[in-house]
Amino acid sequence: MDPVRRQYQSYPYPERDPADEAKRLIEGSPSHPVEIDHFLHGGRRDWTAPFRALVAGGGTGDGLIMLAVRLADIGCPAEIIYLDMSEASRAVAEARAKARGLGSIRFVTADLLTAPDYGPFDYIDCCGVLHHLADPDAGFRALAQALAPGGGIGLMVYAPFGRTGVYPLQAAFGRLLRDDAPEDRVRLARQVLEALPKTNWFPRNTLLGDHRASDAGLHDLLLHSRDRPYTVAELAGALERAGLGVVSFLEPARYDPLQYLPRDADLAERVEALEPLERAALAEQLAGNMKTHIVYAARPGEGAEARPGRSQAVPHLKGVAAAALARQVAAKGGFSLKSDGLDHAIDLPCATAPLIGAIDGTRSLGGIAAAAGLDWLGFGAAWGPVHRGLCGFNLLHYSQGARR
Numbered sequence: 001m002d003p004v005r006r007q008y009q010s011y012p013y014p015e016r017d018p019a020d021e022a023k024r025l026i027e028g029s030p031s032h033p034v035e036i037d038h039f040l041h042g043g044r045r046d047w048t049a050p051f052r053a054l055v056a057g058g059g060t061g062d063g064l065i066m067l068a069v070r071l072a073d074i075g076c077p078a079e080i081i082y083l084d085m086s087e088a089s090r091a092v093a094e095a096r097a098k099a100r101g102l103g104s105i106r107f108v109t110a111d112l113l114t115a116p117d118y119g120p121f122d123y124i125d126c127c128g129v130l131h132h133l134a135d136p137d138a139g140f141r142a143l144a145q146a147l148a149p150g151g152g153i154g155l156m157v158y159a160p161f162g163r164t165g166v167y168p169l170q171a172a173f174g175r176l177l178r179d180d181a182p183e184d185r186v187r188l189a190r191q192v193l194e195a196l197p198k199t200n201w202f203p204r205n206t207l208l209g210d211h212r213a214s215d216a217g218l219h220d221l222l223l224h225s226r227d228r229p230y231t232v233a234e235l236a237g238a239l240e241r242a243g244l245g246v247v248s249f250l251e252p253a254r255y256d257p258l259q260y261l262p263r264d265a266d267l268a269e270r271v272e273a274l275e276p277l278e279r280a281a282l283a284e285q286l287a288g289n290m291k292t293h294i295v296y297a298a299r300p301g302e303g304a305e306a307r308p309g310r311s312q313a314v315p316h317l318k319g320v321a322a323a324a325l326a327r328q329v330a331a332k333g334g335f336s337l338k339s340d341g342l343d344h345a346i347d348l349p350c351a352t353a354p355l356i357g358a359i360d361g362t363r364s365l366g367g368i369a370a371a372a373g374l375d376w377l378g379f380g381a382a383w384g385p386v387h388r389g390l391c392g393f394n395l396l397h398y399s400q401g402a403r404r
Ligand SMILES: C[S@@+](CC[C@H](N)C(=O)[O-])C[C@H]1O[C@@H](n2cnc3c(N)ncnc32)[C@H](O)[C@@H]1O
Pocket: 004, 005, 008, 013, 014, 056, 057, 058, 059, 060, 061, 062, 063, 083, 084, 085, 086, 089, 110, 111, 112, 113, 126, 127, 128, 129, 132, 133, 220
């Protein structure tokens, strides 16, 4: 049996209990319909039109369940194909879908390389999978071939610098524990971890915690049989070889080198002179904390990111309540957030607080401008910092038909 398949048969990842569906919905990036609309359809997709999606390497179902629930919420006529080679993972995902009464999903146990057989798809989610393939380029190609014209992909792959310490330890465990049964490997690996010398980079990397959360987490992080990370440049190269291009990395502002450089006109000019992908690669090298890359991708010329230039555009906040954020901005002229160990300051003029407070996922920009008594020109000037600051950290999206 393929060693990666064997691993996910023994340790479906992430570990999930279908009974928890009654208590909470796990949401994240990529693949929320609002986010898909924002990054791939300019915020103006007609969600009454049919939508075919593939969740490739769907695992225990996090992305799958979020997508299916949110599409059902807006009454979108959707068909979702779940594809994974692990029956054990599929059993968990299927039980979660059943617990929620989701009828839009078809479950398939097969290799991701067969994706084109089930297409074409308007959208493909592939989160945490391609870096485990024996031939990842073949995986990128299979997904690209499965895309319908105008479709897009939401991907997550591992990134090297934030995972500092992982790969030498994976190699060491491979050498030391190669022939043991999965449960013994986990037990022995825990013993070794406890006693690692303080000079080992793994315990010094405070960004990593999966190994503490569960046995499946430890196995996925440190005992993986096949796992290669991608730098920005390597990911862009893999996408390009498959005929795809980057629409946006998430969170976009983290891929801006100016986040990590001193304020200096000369340095800023050098950054401005770089191509967008070079800027992103520089940001990754300077930040040092990126453990994954989440990216929306599409064929060149397709996949339009939303801009705030249309009065019909409907803004949505992600993970923050409009009233609380507005109060914070009014009182402090911005806010800060922590991302993988780093604090980022988002400065927003106090005067933008009422505009932020008016975001409710149904009101258009035109409606928000009118409520604030601003003409479109005045509104554009006031909204600019809100758009840049919040979209930069993936806290604001535009969608006329989807909702959070
Ligand atoms: C780390 S899990 C991620 C699961 C899910 N996408 C998520 O984000 O929660 C990786 C999944 O990819 C599946 N997988 C790995 N290689 C695959 C392949 N070649 N074809 C189909 N599934 C694969 C594994 O079985 C596993 O369920």
